[in-house]
Amino acid sequence: MDDLAERTRAALAEGGPLALGLAGYTPRPAQAQLAEAVAQAMDGRDVLIAEAGTGTGKTYAYLVPALLSGQRTIISTGTRALQDQLYHRDLPRVREALGASLKTALLKGRANYLCHYRLEQAKGEKFATREVAAQFQRVVAWAGRTQRGDLAELDDIAEDSPLWPQVTSTADNCLGGECPFWSECFVAKARQQAQAADLVVVNHHLLLADLAIKQEGFGEILPGAAAFVLDEAHQLPELASQFFGEGISARQLMDLSRDALAECKHVTAALATVLGPARSVEQAMREARLVMEGLPQRGPMARLLAQPKLPGALDMLEHALSELRQVLGALSDASPGFAACGDRAAELHRRLHAWRHPQPHPSEAKAPEANEPGSFAGGPSGSERGDTGPANEPGSFASGGDGRVGFAVRWYELTARGFTLQRTPLDVSGPLRAYREKSRAAWIFTSATMAVAGDFRHIGKRLGLDAPRELLQPSPFDWPRQALCYLPRNLPEPNSREFLDAMLDAVWPVLEASKGRAFLLFTSHRALREAAEQLRDGPWPLFVQGTAPRNTLLEQFRASGNGVLLGAASFWEGVDVAGEALSVVVIDRIPFAAPDDPVLEARLDAVRQAGGNPFRDEQLPQAVIALKQGVGRLIRSHLDRGVLVLCDPRLVGKSYGRLFLDSLPPFPRTRALADVQDFFTAQSSDDDTDETDEALP
Numbered sequence: 001m002d003d004l005a006e007r008t009r010a011a012l013a014e015g016g017p018l019a020l021g022l023a024g025y026t027p028r029p030a031q032a033q034l035a036e037a038v039a040q041a042m043d044g045r046d047v048l049i050a051e052a053g054t055g056t057g058k059t060y061a062y063l064v065p066a067l068l069s070g071q072r073t074i075i076s077t078g079t080r081a082l083q084d085q086l087y088h089r090d091l092p093r094v095r096e097a098l099g100a101s102l103k104t105a106l107l108k109g110r111a112n113y114l115c116h117y118r119l120e121q122a123k124g125e126k127f128a129t130r131e132v133a134a135q136f137q138r139v140v141a142w143a144g145r146t147q148r149g150d151l152a153e154l155d156d157i158a159e160d161s162p163l164w165p166q167v168t169s170t171a172d173n174c175l176g177g178e179c180p181f182w183s184e185c186f187v188a189k190a191r192q193q194a195q196a197a198d199l200v201v202v203n204h205h206l207l208l209a210d211l212a213i214k215q216e217g218f219g220e221i222l223p224g225a226a227a228f229v230l231d232e233a234h235q236l237p238e239l240a241s242q243f244f245g246e247g248i249s250a251r252q253l254m255d256l257s258r259d260a261l262a263e264c265k266h267v268t269a270a271l272a273t274v275l276g277p278a279r280s281v282e283q284a285m286r287e288a289r290l291v292m293e294g295l296p297q298r299g300p301m302a303r304l305l306a307q308p309k310l311p312g313a314l315d316m317l318e319h320a321l322s323e324l325r326q327v328l329g330a331l332s333d334a335s336p337g338f339a340a341c342g343d344r345a346a347e348l349h350r351r352l353h354a355w356r357h358p359q360p361h362p363s364e365a366k367a368p369e370a371n372e373p374g375s376f377a378g379g380p381s382g383s384e385r386g387d388t389g390p391a392n393e394p395g396s397f398a399s400g401g402d403g404r405v406g407f408a409v410r411w412y413e414l415t416a417r418g419f420t421l422q423r424t425p426l427d428v429s430g431p432l433r434a435y436r437e438k439s440r441a442a443w444i445f446t447s448a449t450m451a452v453a454g455d456f457r458h459i460g461k462r463l464g465l466d467a468p469r470e471l472l473q474p475s476p477f478d479w480p481r482q483a484l485c486y487l488p489r490n491l492p493e494p495n496s497r498e499f500l501d502a503m504l505d506a507v508w509p510v511l512e513a514s515k516g517r518a519f520l521l522f523t524s525h526r527a528l529r530e531a532a533e534q535l536r537d538g539p540w541p542l543f544v545q546g547t548a549p550r551n552t553l554l555e556q557f558r559a560s561g562n563g564v565l566l567g568a569a570s571f572w573e574g575v576d577v578a579g580e581a582l583s584v585v586v587i588d589r590i591p592f593a594a595p596d597d598p599v600l601e602a603r604l605d606a607v608r609q610a611g612g613n614p615f616r617d618e619q620l621p622q623a624v625i626a627l628k629q630g631v632g633r634l635i636r637s638h639l640d641r642g643v644l645v646l647c648d649p650r651l652v653g654k655s656y657g658r659l660f661l662d663s664l665p666p667f668p669r670t671r672a673l674a675d676v677q678d679f680f681t682a683q684s685s686d687d688d689t690d691e692t693d694e695a696l697p
Contacts, residue, residue, distance in 0.1 A: 004039040004043045004068060005039040005040050008035045008068060009036055012032050013027055021097030028476060030056045030475075031061045034056055034057075034058055035062070035065055038050070039065035041227075044442070045440060045441060045442045046442055047436070047445075047465055048468060048469040049233075049445045049460060049471075050444065050470070050473065051448065051450045052473045053473060067102065072227075073199045073226065073228070074200050075201050075202070075229045076206075076207045078231065078232030078573075079232070083202070084106075087106040091201065103197040104198065105197035105199075106200075106201050110169050110187045111169070113148075113190065114146065114151065115181075116186075117179050119140070121259075122136065124262070125166065128162060138156075148190070149186030151164065172340075175340050178336035178339070179336065204232070207230075226442065227442040231446055231447065233447045233450065233463075234459060237459070240428040244425050244428050247351065247355070247421055248352050248421050250415075252348060253282070257278040257281050260328060260341045260345075261278050266335055267335055273330075274324075274327055274328070277324040280320040281317070281321060284316045287313050288317050290313075292310070292412070296596060298412070300411050304412045314356060317352065318356075321345055322349055355410055358423070407425070407426060408424055408426060411598035427606070445463065445465075448629075451472055453659055454663075456470055474666075475635075479665045482642070483634060483642055484642075484644070484667060485664070486510065486645045487646050487671050488647060488673075491648075494588075500527055503588055504535070510584060510645055513680045514643065516541070518583070519567065519571070519575075519585045519633055520586040522588050523568065523590075525546075528545065528567070528568045540564045541564070542566070543560075544565075545565075561581060571633075572626065573629040573632070579640065583641065584642060584644075585631065586645040588647050589648040589650075590623050590660065591623050593622060616656075624659060624660055
């Protein structure tokens with residue numbers, strides 16, 4: 001055993017620094033095994049892929065060797081919420097217990113930090129509502145006292161507030177060193193701290209944005225590191241496909257027009273020159289969106305261009321952008337703001353032209369046609385605040401051994417008043433592999449959900465991993481005692497009209513036995529809404545996704561003690577409710593990807609062309625990983641007990657159902673409602689205490 005692995009084991013052992021320094025810490029063999037594997041990968045600059053089931057304590061398992069190694073380490077999490085929890089809660093505890101003196105830093109994407117320049121610009125704006133105007137005044141007051149400028153400090157303003165784009169910068173509109181507030185820039189300060197730190201906590205959006213920028217030769221956001229730890233690594237392939245693509249959106253066009261007009265306040269007589277072209281861009285964008293009315297929300301390029309009037313509308317938009325670019329170019333010496341807007345107009349014009357008239361890479365010549373209307377779905381529909389979204393940097397369609405990404409699918413997505421035209425590569429394993437090999441660092445990929453029936457081949461292929469070290473660390477919970485899986489009998493096929501009513505009829509007696517305390521997870525928002533209507537008059541407090549921010553709903557659910565929460569999409573992962581408040585998780589159907597995703601359809605075509613089986617090789621593994629995420633909401637501590645209700649009859653009626661069941665924790669399964677009722681009867685006799693675990697690190 002090497003030195004780092006030995007020191008790691010000693011730190012986690014009985015009588016070690018964590019046991020002595022952390023109240024309530026108990027050594028766990030599963031955690032020690034994972035930590036040793038991480039330490040060995042760090043020492044050998046190897047690649048490790050490790051699934052660590054719920055309760056393993058994987059956060060401490062990688063923090064301990066990272067802090068003891070003396071190497072510069074980048075830790076990347078799936079979401080900003082996990083990033084904040086890791087940096088502000090878990091990292092300080094472990095660092096203090098170990099007595100580690102190394103420097104640490106938290107780095108987020110630029111859209112998480114207040115921009116002084118944008119704040120000043122917004123002071124002359126009219127806001128859409130009084131509420132947004134009041135929020136702006138709170139931001140102005142906070143701006144005078146904040147040290148870090150991190151918007152997370154303003155937790156009373158919703159994440160989706162329309163105010164944020166007006167007081168934060170993007171890679172497009174940042175003035176960089178030309179900004180009059182450069183010396184006070186919160187983004188620059190955060191990056192400087194990260195450059196000087198030994199351990200930096202980021203999120204996947206920022207890490208991938210950095211990777212994409214490096215591919216284009218723009219330099220580094222993150223410092224070089226000897227080790228990268230990627231938690232929630234199952235999210236990485238889909239996120240990477242966004243960041244290696246490029247696109248143009250109605251919002252970008254509107255922001256460009258607004259910013260160009262706002263800049264006119266600082267340059268005499270500029271408004272007369274800029275107003276007409278800026279308004280022409282807005283009008284052309286609206287005309288294009290009007291032509292798209294009535295189309296499916298998402299689809300391939302061919303379906304969009306089949307609209308007779310659309311080519312003409314896009315011609316108008318290209319022409320308007322070209323005119324605005326010329327006007328702003330002539331004003332580029334008048335102010336840094338006009339110079340930046342001119343660059344943005346030129347880049348958006350380039351992207352629109354490239355989307356309409358792509359120059360295929362040689363690797364695309366033999367690719368299957370991915371732009372015909374199809375029946376499968378997915379694709380990025382926006383991203384959390386990262387340093388750049390998938391459409392905010394020039395895309396690099398180049399990897400393989402040489403960094404070539406390979407062929408891409410062109411598609412569109414509509415919102416209520418806007419649209420996005422996107423180009424997404426179908427295989428990002430090449431650039432991920434190239435970046436990893438160039439770094440010569442240790443790479444640790446970990447998550448609670450990456451293996452399919454104990455096999456890492458699917459996720460490994462998508463991540464571009466060649467013969468990595470592997471560790472499958474099952475959850476240490478006592479599943480036979482703590483949980484039960486119930487598969488109701490006689491439910492119709494999920495696509496039938498009778499399914500939802502039959503499903504709710506089967507679930508109702510389970511909710512009666514558990515006295516509420518349940519998550520109902522749906523694979524579609526339509527099913528969620530219909531279920532909410534039917535359960536609205538039930539005896540339990542009802543909480544429905546979309547009626548309040550996610551954190552608010554979870555707090556209300558916990559406080560209710562007997563609530564029923566209905567969720568879809570984002571509620572399938574990252575939701576942690578330990579204790580009696582959550583005793584049932586219901587999943588309506590197998591989470592196969594939605595049938596309206598042009599990216600997935602093109603990916604399936606590519607698998608078929610390569611001689612594979614699209615259902616077996618792509619759809620099944622992805623659905624297994626998604627199902628495991630939903631199941632993971634049930635048992636969050638060694639004191640939890642609960643019932644998982646799987647309502648999709650295909651799990652027992654189709655041969656592939658065995659793959660799903662074999663990928664789940666080893667809890668007993670039943671088809672008898674009486675067993676569920678007995679489970680809760682036995683639980684109620686044991687519930688003499690309200691003690692629950694703290695969320696496991």
